Amino acid sequence: MDIIAKTNHAALDRATVESRAYAKATVRLLPFLFLCYVAAYLDRVNVGFAKLQMLNDLAFSETVYGLGAGIFFIGYFLFEVPSNIIMHRVGARVWIARIMITWAVISAASLFVKTPTAFYVMRFLLGVAEAGFFPGIVLYLTYWFPAERRGRMNALFMMGIPIAGVVGGPVSGWIMNAFQGVGGWSNWQWLFLLEAIPSAVLGVVTLCYLPNGIRAASWLTDEEKDVLAANIERDNIGKTHGTLSGVFTDARVWKMAAIYFCCMMGLYGISFYLPTLVKATGVKSALDVGLLTAIPYLCAVASMFFVARSADRTGERRWHFAVPAVLAGAGLFASTQLSGNIPLAMVALTVGTAGMLATMPVFWTYPSAILAGGSAAAAIGMINSIGNLAGFVSASIIGWMKDVTHSTNAGIYCVAGALVLGAVLALRQPRELVNKAD
Incomplete structure (x- = not known):
């Protein structure tokens, strides 16, 4: 009995240490990473608000805008896998700081654009x-x-996307209203400059704040570090630690990239054109457009968290991706049919946005269920880079179709169809593969 009592006591002690350690890691890391993602996403998609005035000032066509918005993802595609491999080797602290500071400088410099x-x-x-x-x-x-905690952690981090919309929409709308002509600059020039500042500041803070891993965290005790490190080692048992070439020939990785491509068609169709879609319902003021775009993103915060928590709790991943993806496609399609009715169109756009963003934290439990170490770094980079090419495709298609048809509807139909296709591909994934993380 003494042995059993001691064993139970040791298990309770370990559980207490583990709970305390994860609470510390969550509080210290997730709010900061979340803020960084808000800043990153704002700099990536504020061109959607700049478009409201920039096209007139520079005499750009919708095709020029769509190509420019989308060409971001060509650079992203070419350098993403090497970037992830470098980060795995040199550490997150320096590399994430480098990324944030350089993108802030380039985003701010976009105010000097004059030609296509x-x-x-x-x-x-x-x-x-x-x-x-x-x-x-x-x-x-x-x-x-x-793995059993990763869906929720992904959701907490990826909530930076909708929060960037909640915060960025009204702020961008206010900048566009308040800064027109100030200092001889147009409002879109001020938009690029002012919204780059948070990224630069957070990039500098990253150098001082972000530990490279568990062993480098000064705010954890040695006992807490041992428990967390042991959990990660146990989690990686049975996962592939393959070569870089092996990742590129792994059919499972390519299938996941295809699913993510469909997912990203929806994300960037919404991100780059939501202000335009809201304006098409009859809203005139840039500030009102900004305030209304916050509504779909605010609802998406809740959908991301609850869908990810449900997926972690039940261990089911395929339907937790597929159902929101189908709802997202249906919402975007419905928004085109209701464009003359502002309340109903906003409901449809809200369903589309909330459904689309709910797929993301669930999807990112897939690759880490089968890969670890350097192969995971390469696979995650590869999946994300291929998936993000959808940003180029969706923005270019919508822009080109708007020039041809004088409406965004045809492009939005393509985006909605891609989301439904992504749901079908997710359901065709072997259950034992995508649920392996549980």
């Missing part, structure tokens, strides 16, 4: 600068949290 060529170059360079941030953080979280 300059617009394309700056967007391409912004993609090069930001390449590796998102997959780098996804990889970084695998250093800290085992």
Whole structure:
């Protein structure tokens, strides 16, 4: 009986240490990473608000805008896998700081754009600068949290997307209203400059704040470090530690990239054109457009958290991706049919946005369920870079179709169809593969 009592006592002690350690890691890391992602995403998509005035000032067509918005992802695609591999080797602290500071500088410099060529170059360079941030953080979280916690942690981090919309919409609208002509600059120039400042500040803070991993965290005790490190080692048992070439020939990785591509068609169709879609419902003021775009993103905060928590609790991943993806496609399609009715169109856009963003934290439990170490770094980078090419495709298609048809509807139909296709592909994934993380 004494042995059993001692064993139970030791288990309770370990559980207490583990709970305390994860609470510390969550509080110290997730709010900061979340803020960084808000800043990153704001700099990536504020071109959607700049578009409201920039196209008139510079005499750009919708096709020029769509190509420029999308060409970001070509630079992103080319440099993302190398960036993630470098981060795995040199550490997250220095590399994430480098990414944030360089993208802030380039985003601010976009205010000097005058020609389509300059617009394309700056967007391409912004993609090069930001390449590796998102997959780098996804990889970084695998250093800290085992699979059964990862869906919720991904959700807390990825909530930066909708929060960037909640905060960024009204702020961007206010800048566009308040800064027109100030200092001889147009409002969109001030938008690029002012919204780059948070990224630069957070990049500098990253150098002082972010530990490279569990062993480098001065705010954990040695006992807490041992418990967390042991959990990660146990979590990686049975996962592939393959070569870089092996990752590129792994059919499972390519299938996940295809699913993510469909997911990103929806994300960037919304991100780059939500202000335009809201304006098309009859809203005139840039500030009102900004305030209304916050509504879908605010609802998406709740959908991301609750869907991810449900997926972690039940261990089911396929339907937790597929159902929100189908709802997202249906919402976007419905928004085109209701464009003359502001309340109903906003409901449809809200369903589309909330459903689309709910798929993301669930999806990112997939690759970490089968890969670890350097192969996980390469696979996460590869999946994200291929998936993000959808940003180029969706923005270009919508812009081109709007020039041809004088409506965004045809482009939005393509985006909605891609989301439904992503749901079908997710359901065709072997259950034992995507649920292996549980």
